[in-house]
Amino acid sequence: MCLTMSKYLVNYTPPSWAQHLKNLPKYKVELAMENTPIHEWNLPGMPDDFSLHIKRLDMTGSSLSGNKVGKIEFLLADAISKGCKHVITCGGVPSNHCRALALACRQVGLIPHLFLTMTSEEVGCRGNVLLDRLSGADIYLMPPDSDDERDVHPKMEALAERILLEKGEKSCLVPKGGSNLIGFFGSMAIYDELSKQGALDRFDDVMVASGSTGSASGICVANYLAGSPLRVHGVLVRHDPEFAHDHVNSTLRQLGVEHVRSEDIFSIIDSYQGEGYSISKQDELDFILDVSSTTGVLLDPTYTAKAAWGVLQEMKKNPGRFKGRRVLFIHTGGMFGLFDGRMDDMLVRHGELTNKVRKCSKDGPLPNPGQ
Ligand SMILES: *Cc1c(COP(=O)(O)O)cnc(C)c1O
Numbered sequence: 001m002c003l004t005m006s007k008y009l010v011n012y013t014p015p016s017w018a019q020h021l022k023n024l025p026k027y028k029v030e031l032a033m034e035n036t037p038i039h040e041w042n043l044p045g046m047p048d049d050f051s052l053h054i055k056r057l058d059m060t061g062s063s064l065s066g067n068k069v070g071k072i073e074f075l076l077a078d079a080i081s082k083g084c085k086h087v088i089t090c091g092g093v094p095s096n097h098c099r100a101l102a103l104a105c106r107q108v109g110l111i112p113h114l115f116l117t118m119t120s121e122e123v124g125c126r127g128n129v130l131l132d133r134l135s136g137a138d139i140y141l142m143p144p145d146s147d148d149e150r151d152v153h154p155k156m157e158a159l160a161e162r163i164l165l166e167k168g169e170k171s172c173l174v175p176k177g178g179s180n181l182i183g184f185f186g187s188m189a190i191y192d193e194l195s196k197q198g199a200l201d202r203f204d205d206v207m208v209a210s211g212s213t214g215s216a217s218g219i220c221v222a223n224y225l226a227g228s229p230l231r232v233h234g235v236l237v238r239h240d241p242e243f244a245h246d247h248v249n250s251t252l253r254q255l256g257v258e259h260v261r262s263e264d265i266f267s268i269i270d271s272y273q274g275e276g277y278s279i280s281k282q283d284e285l286d287f288i289l290d291v292s293s294t295t296g297v298l299l300d301p302t303y304t305a306k307a308a309w310g311v312l313q314e315m316k317k318n319p320g321r322f323k324g325r326r327v328l329f330i331h332t333g334g335m336f337g338l339f340d341g342r343m344d345d346m347l348v349r350h351g352e353l354t355n356k357v358r359k360c361s362k363d364g365p366l367p368n369p370g371q
Pocket of ligand 1: 066067068096097177179209210211212213214215216300303304332333334335
């Protein structure tokens with residue numbers, strides 16, 4: 001173990017209902033702001049007979065905002081405890097996971113390497129990738145049609161080998177979204193925090209955006225282990241229900257939890273992927289503006305806007321899907337996705353709302369305020 005970095009390790013004690021699990025991690029590092037607020041959220045257009053609250057997981061930190069930092073606390077502890085100096089991970093150019101991991105690595109003295117699959121010709125310097133670049137991470141761009149298993153993972157392994165040969169230093173490989181069994185414990189901690197905040201009795205349904213299904217699996221498995229009557233829903237923004245259930249089922253098996261299937265503990269909401277992963281439809285972008293200008297909450301285009309939109313549609317069209325009427329939406333972060341240029345057109349399209357900008361001259365009359 002590297003002595004200078006080992007000072008960041010703290011012993012991990014799982015919640016009482018998780019102590020029998022297999023493959024429990026020994027350590028975590030502390031990176032996230034804890035006990036983020038839960039508050040009422042008057043989402044515009046919500047039916048009257050539902051009440052909605054929001055868990056502000058976007059407030060886990062400024063640069064480390066969102067659901068990824070919990071996983072990263074365990075992933076970096078694993079890297080440090082194995083004596084690694086480098087962390088190699090992958091994602092799309094707009095990846096929140098890669099951004100949070102790169103900055104978190106620098107906080108504890110690890111060296112980040114990011115394999116980013118291109119989503120357009122230019123990598124640019126806006127959104128998450130600006131922060132990736134500010135972290136000084138080594139960035140390796142992969143062609144847009146790269147497949148993780150076939151193309152990206154072999155390159156990550158080759159890099160680890162090269163670093164070992166040339167520098168004699170070890171690397172830790174982290175999969176997309178940080179959603180392996182080590183990262184799972186960070187997602188389980190989301191549930192533990194809800195429980196400690198007394199949220200379990202106050203709500204019937206918990207809704208969370210699901211991409212690689214890491215976060216949703218942490219919450220639904222924890223909910224099952226703790227024996228709570230809450231119903232956990234994943235709003236898919238990527239992949240299909242089979243992928244999501246497979247992920248949860250494989251997690252259950254790795255944890256040594258028998259006799260339960262994902263299908264029994266995890267409700268999947270499946271029609272809000274829109275045009276595809278990381279692609280925004282106009283009405284989703286309109287919704288972001290509607291929500292920010294009426295509630296002050298910033299949703300991100302890739303995950304939380306689609307998920308919150310999905311929750312709203314389900315409340316209207318399919319209220320029977322909910323266990324009860326008291327709903328908690330988990331805001332999983334992703335705000336930097338708003339800064340990648342996607343919103344620029346919105347300022348023009350909705351100028352009556354977003355362009356209430358007036359020039360004042362020092363001694364001329366005051367311009368009229370808008371409505
Ligand atoms: C990654 C991410 C998600 C999805 O989490 P998974 O664990 O990959 O399912 C949701 N919201 C935001 C903002 C994210 O960055």
